[in-house]
Amino acid sequence: MSEGKTAGSLTLRRLEVADLEAAQGLSRAVSWPHRVEDWHFVQALGFGIAAEADGALLGTAMGWRFGADHAALGMVIVAPAAQGRGVGRQLTSAVLAELEGRVVQLNATSDGFPLYASLGFVAEGEICQHQGAAFSVGLVPLQPGERLRPMGRSDAALLAQMDRAATGQERGAVLDALLAQAEGVALERDGQAVGFSLLRRFGRGHVIGPVIAPDAVAAKALILHWLGVRSGQFLRIDVPAESGLSPWLQEMGLAHVGGGTPMRRGPRPVVGPGGPQRFALVNQALG
Structure with missing residues (x-):
C-alpha cells in the first residue's frame, strides 16, 4: 500500500x-x-x-x-x-x-460477515467464546502413562511442530512470542509430548489458548489445569464448535457469551489425518 x-x-x-x-x-x-x-x-x-x-x-x-x-x-x-x-x-x-x-483466514463478527463474504471469503464453522470466574473443577483426568509438565522457551520447536500438524500453517513466530509471555503445560504420554496449552494475560483477565491435543479428553485435561490453578480468576477461551467442548465448558462455569464465524479465502490448509487437533484459538484475530 x-x-x-x-x-x-x-x-x-x-x-x-x-x-x-x-x-x-x-x-x-x-x-x-x-x-x-x-x-x-x-x-x-x-x-x-x-x-x-x-x-x-x-x-x-x-x-x-x-x-x-x-x-x-x-x-x-x-x-x-x-x-x-x-x-x-x-x-x-x-x-x-x-x-x-496467500490463503487468508479470519474470524468474522456478525456485523463483518457480509463484507467478508462479498470479498470472496467462505464460512467454515463457528467459534464459541466462553468466559467466567466461577469454575467447577474436579481432578484432572489423566490416563495411565500421562503427565502434565511445565513448558518453557526450550519447547518452542516442539510447539511449532504440533501447531503446524494441527493447523497446516507455519506459526512459529506467533508461538515464540506467546512463550515469551505465557505460562504453558505439555501433556506427555509415555514420555512423549502429544499436546499443550498456554495461558496469558489478555483483556479482562487471562486467556487459555492455543490448546493443541490428540483428542477431546486430552484437551479437557489441558484446560482443567488452568481452571484449577486460576480458580476464581477471570478466564476466557475461544473454541471451534466442532471441538465439542462448548457444552462441557458451560458445565465448568465458563458461560458461552458469543463468538464468531471462521472464514477462509483460498484452499483449506492441509492437515494430516490422525494427528493433533486445535481445540482452542490463540485469539480470534490470530486464529
Whole structure:
C-alpha cells in the first residue's frame, strides 16, 4: 500500500506503534476487551493499516503472514460514528492487497460477515467464546502413562511442530512470542509430548489458548489445569464448535457469551489425518 493514499477525506496509511493508544480506544468503543498491551502484541507480529481523517484514527485492520502460503486478517475496527461509509471495506481491501497469493483466514463478527463474504471469503464453522470466574473443577483426568509438565522457551520447536500438524500453517513466530509471555503445560504420554496449552494475560483477565491435543479428553485435561490453578480468576477461551467442548465448558462455569464465524479465502490448509487437533484459538484475530 502506498503511504498516504486518500479516498475523499479519508487517508489510509501504516498503523504505527504511536497509534496503539488510539486504536485501543476504538476497540473499547465497540466493546472489545483488548488492552494497549494486547494491541502491542498483535502489532509486533504483523502489519496494520490505519484509516485517518482530520488527524483522528477512524479505523484499523491488520494482517499476519504465516510461512510462505498462509495468513490471517483481523482487528478490523471502525469507529461507531464512521460506520456505514465503506471504511471497513477500504481497510480490509488494503490488507488483502498485501496478502495477495496467500490463503487468508479470519474470524468474522456478525456485523463483518457480509463484507467478508462479498470479498470472496467462505464460512467454515463457528467459534464459541466462553468466559467466567466461577469454575467447577474436579481432578484432572489423566490416563495411565500421562503427565502434565511445565513448558518453557526450550519447547518452542516442539510447539511449532504440533501447531503446524494441527493447523497446516507455519506459526512459529506467533508461538515464540506467546512463550515469551505465557505460562504453558505439555501433556506427555509415555514420555512423549502429544499436546499443550498456554495461558496469558489478555483483556479482562487471562486467556487459555492455543490448546493443541490428540483428542477431546486430552484437551479437557489441558484446560482443567488452568481452571484449577486460576480458580476464581477471570478466564476466557475461544473454541471451534466442532471441538465439542462448548457444552462441557458451560458445565465448568465458563458461560458461552458469543463468538464468531471462521472464514477462509483460498484452499483449506492441509492437515494430516490422525494427528493433533486445535481445540482452542490463540485469539480470534490470530486464529
